[in-house]
Amino acid sequence: MRKEPLRIQQKHQIAKDTIEMVLQNNRVSKCAKPGQFIHLSVNGHTLRRPISIADVNKQAGTVTLLFKVVGKGTSALANLHVDEVIDGIGPIGNGFPIDRMQDSTVLLIGGGIGVPPLYYLGKELSKQGCQITAVLGFQSLNYVFYEEQFRQLGETVIVTEDGSYGLKGLVTAALPDKKQVDVFCTCGPVPMLKAVTSNLQGVPGYISMEERMGCGVGACFACIVPSNNEIGYKKICKDGPVFAVGEVIL
Amino acid sequence: MRKEPLRIQQKHQIAKDTIEMVLQNNRVSKCAKPGQFIHLSVNGHTLRRPISIADVNKQAGTVTLLFKVVGKGTSALANLHVDEVIDGIGPIGNGFPIDRMQDSTVLLIGGGIGVPPLYYLGKELSKQGCQITAVLGFQSLNYVFYEEQFRQLGETVIVTEDGSYGLKGLVTAALPDKKQVDVFCTCGPVPMLKAVTSNLQGVPGYISMEERMGCGVGACFACIVPSNNEIGYKKICKDGPVFAVGEVIL
Amino acid sequence: MINTSIELPGLSLKNPIMPASGCFGFGREYSQFYDLGKLGAVMMKAATENMRLGNPTPRVTETESGMLNAIGLQNPGVHTIIEEEVPFLAQYDTCIIANIAGSTKEEYERVAYAFNDVKTVHALELNISCPNVTAGGVQFGTDHNIAAQVTMAVKKVSNKPVYVKLSPNVSNIVEMAKAVEAAGADGLSLINTLTGMQIHLPSKTPVLANKTGGLSGPAIKPVAIRMVYEVYEHVSIPIIGMGGVSTATDVLEFLLAGASAVAVGTANFQNPYVCPEIIDALPTVLKENGFRSVEDAIGKGHGI
Amino acid sequence: MINTSIELPGLSLKNPIMPASGCFGFGREYSQFYDLGKLGAVMMKAATENMRLGNPTPRVTETESGMLNAIGLQNPGVHTIIEEEVPFLAQYDTCIIANIAGSTKEEYERVAYAFNDVKTVHALELNISCPNVTAGGVQFGTDHNIAAQVTMAVKKVSNKPVYVKLSPNVSNIVEMAKAVEAAGADGLSLINTLTGMQIHLPSKTPVLANKTGGLSGPAIKPVAIRMVYEVYEHVSIPIIGMGGVSTATDVLEFLLAGASAVAVGTANFQNPYVCPEIIDALPTVLKENGFRSVEDAIGKGHGI
Ligand SMILES: Cc1cc2nc3c(=O)[nH]c(=O)nc-3n(C[C@H](O)[C@H](O)[C@H](O)COP(=O)(O)OP(=O)(O)OC[C@H]3O[C@@H](n4cnc5c(N)ncnc54)[C@H](O)[C@@H]3O)c2cc1C
Ligand SMILES: Cc1cc2nc3c(=O)[nH]c(=O)nc-3n(C[C@H](O)[C@H](O)[C@H](O)COP(=O)(O)OP(=O)(O)OC[C@H]3O[C@@H](n4cnc5c(N)ncnc54)[C@H](O)[C@@H]3O)c2cc1C
Ligand SMILES: Cc1cc2nc3c(=O)[nH]c(=O)nc-3n(C[C@H](O)[C@H](O)[C@H](O)COP(=O)(O)O)c2cc1C
Ligand SMILES: Cc1cc2nc3c(=O)[nH]c(=O)nc-3n(C[C@H](O)[C@H](O)[C@H](O)COP(=O)(O)O)c2cc1C
Ligand code: FES
Ligand code: FES
Numbered sequence A, B: 001m002r003k004e005p006l007r008i009q010q011k012h013q014i015a016k017d018t019i020e021m022v023l024q025n026n027r028v029s030k031c032a033k034p035g036q037f038i039h040l041s042v043n044g045h046t047l048r049r050p051i052s053i054a055d056v057n058k059q060a061g062t063v064t065l066l067f068k069v070v071g072k073g074t075s076a077l078a079n080l081h082v083d084e085v086i087d088g089i090g091p092i093g094n095g096f097p098i099d100r101m102q103d104s105t106v107l108l109i110g111g112g113i114g115v116p117p118l119y120y121l122g123k124e125l126s127k128q129g130c131q132i133t134a135v136l137g138f139q140s141l142n143y144v145f146y147e148e149q150f151r152q153l154g155e156t157v158i159v160t161e162d163g164s165y166g167l168k169g170l171v172t173a174a175l176p177d178k179k180q181v182d183v184f185c186t187c188g189p190v191p192m193l194k195a196v197t198s199n200l201q202g203v204p205g206y207i208s209m210e211e212r213m214g215c216g217v218g219a220c221f222a223c224i225v226p227s228n229n230e231i232g233y234k235k236i237c238k239d240g241p242v243f244a245v246g247e248v249i250l
Numbered sequence C, D: 001m002i003n004t005s006i007e008l009p010g011l012s013l014k015n016p017i018m019p020a021s022g023c024f025g026f027g028r029e030y031s032q033f034y035d036l037g038k039l040g041a042v043m044m045k046a047a048t049e050n051m052r053l054g055n056p057t058p059r060v061t062e063t064e065s066g067m068l069n070a071i072g073l074q075n076p077g078v079h080t081i082i083e084e085e086v087p088f089l090a091q092y093d094t095c096i097i098a099n100i101a102g103s104t105k106e107e108y109e110r111v112a113y114a115f116n117d118v119k120t121v122h123a124l125e126l127n128i129s130c131p132n133v134t135a136g137g138v139q140f141g142t143d144h145n146i147a148a149q150v151t152m153a154v155k156k157v158s159n160k161p162v163y164v165k166l167s168p169n170v171s172n173i174v175e176m177a178k179a180v181e182a183a184g185a186d187g188l189s190l191i192n193t194l195t196g197m198q199i200h201l202p203s204k205t206p207v208l209a210n211k212t213g214g215l216s217g218p219a220i221k222p223v224a225i226r227m228v229y230e231v232y233e234h235v236s237i238p239i240i241g242m243g244g245v246s247t248a249t250d251v252l253e254f255l256l257a258g259a260s261a262v263a264v265g266t267a268n269f270q271n272p273y274v275c276p277e278i279i280d281a282l283p284t285v286l287k288e289n290g291f292r293s294v295e296d297a298i299g300k301g302h303g304i
Helices: A026-031 A072-078 A116-127 A147-151 A190-199 B026-031 B072-078 B116-127 B147-151 B190-199 C078-090 C105-114 C137-142 C144-157 C173-182 C218-232 C248-257 C274-288 D078-090 D105-114 D137-142 D144-157 D173-182 D218-232 D248-257 D274-288
Strands: A003-015 A018-024 A037-040 A049-052 A055-057 A062-068 A085-092 A105-111 A131-138 A154-160 A183-187 A205-208 A224-226 A233-235 A242-244 B003-015 B018-024 B037-040 B049-052 B055-057 B062-068 B085-092 B105-111 B131-138 B154-160 B183-187 B205-208 B224-226 B233-235 B242-244 C006-008 C011-013 C017-019 C041-043 C060-063 C066-069 C095-100 C123-127 C162-165 C187-190 C194-197 C212-216 C239-242 C261-264 D006-008 D011-013 D017-019 D041-043 D060-063 D066-069 D095-100 D123-127 D162-165 D187-190 D194-197 D212-216 D239-242 D261-264
Touching: A003 A026, A003 A062, A018 A072, A026 A062, A026 A085, A049 A062, A049 A072, A049 A116, A055 A116, A062 A072, A062 A116, A105 A116, A105 A190, A116 A131, A116 A147, A116 A183, A131 A147, A147 A154, A183 A190, A190 A205, B003 B026, B003 B062, B018 B072, B026 B062, B026 B085, B049 B062, B049 B072, B049 B116, B055 B116, B062 B072, B062 B116, B105 B116, B105 B190, B116 B131, B116 B147, B116 B183, B131 B147, B147 B154, B183 B190, B190 B205, C011 C095, C017 C274, C060 C212, C060 D218, C066 C218, C066 D218, C078 C095, C078 C105, C095 C105, C105 C123, C105 C144, C123 C144, C137 C144, C144 C162, C144 C173, C173 C187, C173 C218, C187 C218, C194 D218, C212 C218, C212 D218, C218 C239, C218 C248, C218 D060, C218 D066, C218 D194, C218 D212, C218 D218, C239 C248, C248 C261, C248 C274, C261 C274, D011 D095, D017 D274, D060 D212, D066 D218, D078 D095, D078 D105, D095 D105, D105 D123, D105 D144, D123 D144, D137 D144, D144 D162, D144 D173, D173 D187, D173 D218, D187 D218, D212 D218, D218 D239, D218 D248, D239 D248, D248 D261, D248 D274, D261 D274
Parallel strands: A105 A131, A105 A183, A131 A154, A183 A205, B105 B131, B105 B183, B131 B154, B183 B205, C017 C041, C017 C261, C041 C095, C095 C123, C123 C162, C162 C187, C187 C239, C239 C261, D017 D041, D017 D261, D041 D095, D095 D123, D123 D162, D162 D187, D187 D239, D239 D261
Antiparallel strands: A003 A018, A003 A085, A018 A062, A037 A049, A037 A085, A055 A062, A205 A242, A224 A233, B003 B018, B003 B085, B018 B062, B037 B049, B037 B085, B055 B062, B205 B242, B224 B233, C006 C011, C060 C066, C066 C212, C194 C212, D006 D011, D060 D066, D066 D212, D194 D212
16 A cells, blocks of 8 residues: 555536546556545645545546545545645555456445445446446435446436436335345445345345544544454454445444 | 735745745735735634735835745745735834935845845835935845845945855944934844944934734734833834834843 | 524623634724624733733744744733723623733732723623733632632622633543532633643744743634533533634534633634624524524534 | 664664554554554554453544544454564564553553563553543543552553553643652653544534544644643653654654654554654754754753
């Protein structure tokens, strides 16, 4: 693991409060796996901000991040300009075990800023011959992003809380029949993860988790999630952020 | 007094660690008097930085500041770009009483970053028919600035501590005979002010002082200098920074 | 319409915002920037019995997200303050809180007593916590028995509500608060500065001539919020919160923690308009967070 | 050549820089970034007798120039640490300091005793100051009699030098320091975190699940410098200084205040290379300020 300079190559607003940033760094792009994140330094801030890798272009040596402006750190990041350099640690963590999903039918379920890691995951799974279905939940139409990109991977259902676009409600309302799913991968707020895993009980699945982080590398015990293992916990930054269903207690 | 936006119109390095900044603000340029200062906000810093007004162009609506990069605040200021806007309070304080110096022979004595306010002072005194002599002290040749500008106002002697340019030593070594001076104006570190006033004892004079400041407007009692007046002190930011010799105890 | 007014002992505040003692002098300077009538109240610079010249300079220095000061209670003395400063402030439609300090219990009593006939002063803030004076200050502020005695003594001679300003440099802030409440305090001011120091590398000595100084500014806000929160659960008198406030959201954080009003200190130096700006922004911040009034938000960070 | 080595009880440090306890785990993660042999020492995460799971999350939040944490002493227990973590660290050419904590005096004794046979651990850091555990922690750290008793008890059972880590949340840090010195402490660690709180406006509750947490980072440096400076004048045992260090000039400031070595905590999170970077920069900073060695600078902020 290293601290890497990530040069901003492109920056676009792709939805309300949502920024897409393409960052240039050969090493990170070469080794990034779906589900991993980068821990970004923000000028004037004590703690780094963890942001998932949403896409990778190994040829161009770039990684794409998608993030929502929710507070001081993300708004400072959003205000950076093309050609400025962000200091990031990464790629960090254990991603989705894509090798174990070859040729299967995979359901991706993302909520809000949980959607980004699923895109890179979906692309890699497609390459491996998986059949992809995506259910993506957003607050409302303004917040919807990457719909087209997901459609290119497979059937994609958009759900909005207020019904302003796609289906109205939560992602759980739009889940396909269990029997049509070999494995599911989900990322989003904990209540969504809970609802999804209980809905899809019996189906093998992987969840990607979030927690406030200190070090981001496993040293500070900030990002603990209870587990049934012998030590009683897992570290989201180091052991996760992706866990197999049942590996951690939600 | 107001908080004013000062747009950087020009920025030049004019000597080692020394920056000249021309700032656009009509109101400040209209009312600035020699000896006054501006209390500049620096992003990410709790306290403002006081910097003297070194020149004014009322037609162009600009004021010029000259400052030395000595710490975090001045280096942050030095890193600002043309067209960025600095938030400044000012002009602040009581300047040199130029009305009382009409048609006299005025000696200006400046040390290092005490030189800047003397330039605007000299220009205004010149306009009033004063005859100017300037003795300017710097650490060494690299630090010398505004020599030409001062020469245009009158006889100018440069002194450097290491003798790398002009006379070697301290400004006190280069002071003219008392008898040739009607009034003197000086700005620089306290030991220099002490030496100068004792050398020129008997000659009416004005000194401009520095102290670490909080509010910069007279409210916090940070920038006190002892005085023989009935209350025992003066505030440098509000009552000064310019005082008549004898008004404060050095 | 969001109601920002709040009633505290002796203080009918049109809004809960007031400049903190020592960061606003006696108001004259900031009256050049805006109408002081906009403020809920003004907390005046500390008054002692006689004029004090304070500490040698340098008296202030900057720290990360904060500053240190060691002014040393410089002030013209209570009688000059009453004659020259209070009448100036009294022109404005705002409440006046007199911050009083001393080196002995008797000095506190005499300073408090001097304000009895000054109708335009609405309340006293008993500064038992100034870290920058050698006699008095610290001892009063860190021993709960002495703090209670001074409070009781001042309450006895004064006809004004007394807000006791506590020092954060204590092992147990709740014990201090309960002691002064029991001694008759009408309210609390929380917090004064944390004692700190900065060493100047070039000269290899403390930057401040007084060596130590009081740390203020955003750096200390978490300590202030914690103390207000803890004290709120153990006293029934109102709390004026302070420490690092520079925005209306900071104010709301203090209200949620349990403050009934909020003082703004160091932030005035960075932005002389900070108080009126906060006052203008507060109704929106309250509304966005689901409150109809200041009253409504007080203590709401404690759950139900 | 600038000599950065320093001899302290039990510790032959090649340089005075060490990661602070709790901010570096047991070193494994940071060993991915650089050779831990570069460090003067490593202060391990607190060890308790049995495994502890710590507090619920969220456990950290950011503040202005600082952060709050309420990890709650999560650790695998002293025996696992000795079996699995110490051997890993012992591969590196650096000193190991074991931070020990407990809920009772007896637990402290047992944890300290467990390290007696671990030759690769050079010293103990007695954590009587963790603000984030309800039993033990705070009380031990804010009452000088109890602090002295725990120190004495640990000294009795342990064969290692004991550095007592003091809490800044006290009225009188000098009294605490003198009490543990008299009780036999071989050195002091100053400071642990200041107790603070942040309230989350959207949810109107404290951000940390534990409500309060420990404030660390540059925000607290002035408090740390003040405490090191004050304590240095009253004790003769060495001080390991910490609190907000992120540069080599910060290290020099602590040395001038009286620290003999310096720990770096929060800054590791911002910059995982901060310790080796400081180690590389320190000789130049010492030289520029006229010192030939670390030893030379210790206490030089106190005049002659
Ligand atoms: C592994 C991981 C991957 C993530 N990937 C993405 C992504 O791809 N896109 C995206 O928009 N967001 C993502 N997040 C959430 C993102 O980290 C937060 O939205 C962001 O840190 C908020 O910072 P802020 O300064 O704007 O907010 P503030 O609320 O001002 O932040 C205050 C503090 O809380 C922390 N914090 C606040 N919310 C979160 C959160 N949800 N998760 C973790 N820390 C938080 C911040 O890092 C900071 O330390 C991810 C989080 C994790 C843990
Ligand atoms: C009335 C007045 C006019 C001034 N005019 C000029 C000028 O025209 N050109 C110029 O180069 N400098 C001038 N100075 C000095 C200038 O203010 C300082 O050099 C500057 O504040 C240093 O800031 P820093 O952050 O770079 O240094 P740091 O040392 O990092 O500053 C730390 C703190 O100390 C304060 N401080 C440090 N040195 C001084 C000082 N000499 N005077 C006041 N505060 C100080 C800073 O403002 C800051 O609050 C003037 C000072 C005063 C009081
Ligand atoms: C320069 C300065 C002077 C102060 N003088 C006093 C004082 O005279 N009396 C007092 O009770 N508090 C005094 N204080 C403390 C403030 O009133 C306030 O309690 C503290 O600064 C915390 O608030 P802040 O972080 O908003 O500044 C002073 C603070 C500063 C910065
Ligand atoms: C996340 C975190 C965990 C900590 N855990 C411990 C601990 O287990 N034992 C201890 O003595 N101190 C602990 N501390 C305190 C630090 O060792 C240090 O004393 C304090 O953070 C001040 O230094 P800093 O400002 O450089 O972080 C912890 C601090 C942080 C930020
Ligand atoms: S953030 Fe430090 S252990 Fe995960
Ligand atoms: S700086 Fe506040 S009174 Fe001068």
